[in-house]
Amino acid sequence: MIETGSLIRSLSGRRAARNFHTFVINEIGHAIVTGEFSIGSVLASDAVMMERYGVSRTVLREALKTLEAKGLVEARPKVGTRVSPRSRWNFFDPQVLAWHYHAKPDPELYQSLFRVRAALEAPMIALATRHRSAEHVRLLKYWCHQMETADDSVEQFGLACLEVHGVIAESGRDPLLRSILGVVELTLALALTRDKAMSGEAYRARSAALFVQLTATIEAGQLEEAGQIYEACRLLDQSQTL
Structure with missing residues (x-):
């Protein structure tokens, strides 16, 4: 969960301090909401995502669990992590809402x-x-x-x-x-x-x-x-x- 006011602070271009976990959540969540990762698509393999974001498997998995709790993705055995329909997104989540500021x-x-x-x-x-x-x-x-x-x-x-x-x-x-x-x-x-x-x-x-x-x-x-x-x-x- 992001701190209330984080979106307003970002309007001035100021970036809040962040760790790898929050960085990955923000990058993937932002990509989903803005359409870079389309609804229904399957995210790349762990190895590809780990290399893309420069994080460990543990950090990546924890970030994906957080995004799943927000309703943005769903992990399926033998399929991978799929982007969920918008009807499943938690629109009362401040972070999900904040990502929409940057969307179309x-x-x-x-x-x-x-x-x-x-x-x-x-x-x-x-x-x-x-x-x-x-x-x-x-x-x-x-x-x-x-x-x-x-x-x-x-x-x-x-x-x-x-x-x-x-x-x-x-x-x-x-x-x-x-x-x-x-x-x-x-x-x-x-x-x-x-x-x-x-x-x-x-x-x-x-x-x-x-x-x-x-x-x-x-x-x-x-x-x-x-x-x-x-x-x-x-x-x-x-x-x-x-």
């Missing part, structure tokens, strides 16, 4: 991501308005300020925005709702790197202003108003992506 644009997938956000973040906002603590509000205000002062740093802005979503999830006291942060991170990364509805600078300014308003309504416990502002936040991201 898929409007149907993007629409699905925003449907999930609409379905799950709305109750999250409602819970946050009921259960937020003073510390939650303090953190929301801090990260909103970081969004406002990010200037031209897409990475700083994106990470601060992701933190806001994380605090809202924590304040709602529902651990399962926090699991959609991978969905949020991918849609946020897409919105940050596309100039569709507005320029990147204008998008970031509008988004920061909306989250400041959202924080105020959560602090005041204004359920209906918070829901309306959240909807505006989501639609802004959506218009910038689709």
Whole structure:
């Protein structure tokens, strides 16, 4: 499992430290999601893959087991490791979602991501308005300020925005709702790197202003108003992506 925020950090070209195991997982997973290794194809033999990635058989096998757990591949006796149909992929896995950032644009997938956000973040906002603590509000205000002062740093802005979503999830006291942060991170990364509805600078300014308003309504416990502002936040991201 990758750390939340890894995709946003990668937008600046910064690479996280990695070991051989995570390197192989990322290389093969990326190749599958982007279509380099096509669905239904059988991966090359262990010897070929070991030479390609410069790793031992043990590292390769462990990486393939991880990818199998994500639903991307399936090992079959006397056949080898075959790339699984997309219907078996775990699309709630943050790493699987992050690989889609580099894949060919898929409007149907993007629409699905925003449907999930609409379905799950709305109750999250409602819970946050009921259960937020003073510390939650303090953190929301801090990260909103970081969004406002990010200037031209897409990475700083994106990470601060992701933190806001994380605090809202924590304040709602529902651990399962926090699991959609991978969905949020991918849609946020897409919105940050596309100039569709507005320029990147204008998008970031509008988004920061909306989250400041959202924080105020959560602090005041204004359920209906918070829901309306959240909807505006989501639609802004959506218009910038689709």
